[in-house]
Amino acid sequence: MRSLLISSLLVVLAGCGSAYKTLQPAGGNRNCVEAFRPVFGSDLYKAQVEVAGKNLSGLLLIKTMEDGSTRVVFSTETGVKFFDFEFGVEGGFRAHYVMKKLDKKMVVNALRNDFDLVLMNGLGQGADRLMRREYKYYHGFQKGKKTAWYVTDADCAALQHAELGSRRQLLVDARLFAGEGKLFSGGGQAPDSVSIRHHNFNFNIALKKLDR
Template identity: 30%
Template sequence: MIRFLAISLFIVLVTAGCSLKTTEGLREVTVAQPTISNPYFSNAEVDYVYKAKIALYDKNFGGILIIKKTGSDSHRVVFTTEFGSKLFDFYFEGENFQKNFIIPEMDKKLVVKTLEQDFRLLISEKIQVLEEFDSEAQNIYKTDIGKNFGFYFFEKDSRRLRKIVKASKRKEKVTIDFKIVEENIAQSITLQHENFKLRIELEKFKKE
């Protein structure tokens, strides 16, 4: 009997440890649409220009981040100082990634790979849905991101994308919050890692 109780308790603890906070309290529903869209960097006629702060380990970088859609499935992402000196310059085309330039302080294999994955998550437009969840105010779509999953949170009323969470089966890894949206452009974006010292804050650059 004691052995049975111990095994049962172990199973409960393991199951609890494997659950994601992201899906707590959500109700799984039938998938209503096979794909979803992230519209925020999808217009090739718009230069998406942001004041940016990047906190990486114990260093802080500030400047201007420009995201430009250059083709049907391609984007260029450039981060410069306010005086125009490049900090990094990336090019995405489909599954391909090209590092055009990056400063030595950031030019570490893990850092470059992490930035690649973060910006790919930010700019990916059409995403295949695996599962769908429902809450009182939001529809949440689970998607496949290689060895991880993406959870896309859309407001029911406005149908605006408000949050993306990248997670493994057991824990959240990255959260992207779209705090303000005007004319289908995200005005304020925060990207926060859970177990890696990287935070990106973006505020839409407004011409005075």
């Protein structure tokens, strides 16, 4: 009985360990992920959103405005809005509209963090931290008490994925793809598809670009 109790305790303690505990400091170019920043003109995506047990589908428009801000608008195919967000050039955020069923602080904050991660807002003057785990390099940008991590190969030739994490826990991972499922390499383009998955509650977003 005692050995079983000790084993159970070790399992619990292991589960409480930091998701980033095994990262090691690394050297390299702290500005290289800037090349992966997606460039949106007026790009329309087929969107599937799963949140709190509800499934929403429709069209998501990401548009760069004349003042450099970015509008993200999610609506049904008949034009009924779910939300309309504005992301400012200097990191500002404004919710122009949120459907009543989604108008909860936790949901709005989660959506803001998700699209900040995908738009690569707040990269500043380069990564605050550069870490590695085996062949993956983690470029970390501080976001208050959280960190946005952009994960690349050693040569920073392709964006493997992006993560938002607290000090101990992986909260969100986002994956951007070029056409035919290839890893996104930037080059002044918008991604062909995007997948966003939350790890702390049931909230997932899938986007597929439409030809216009």
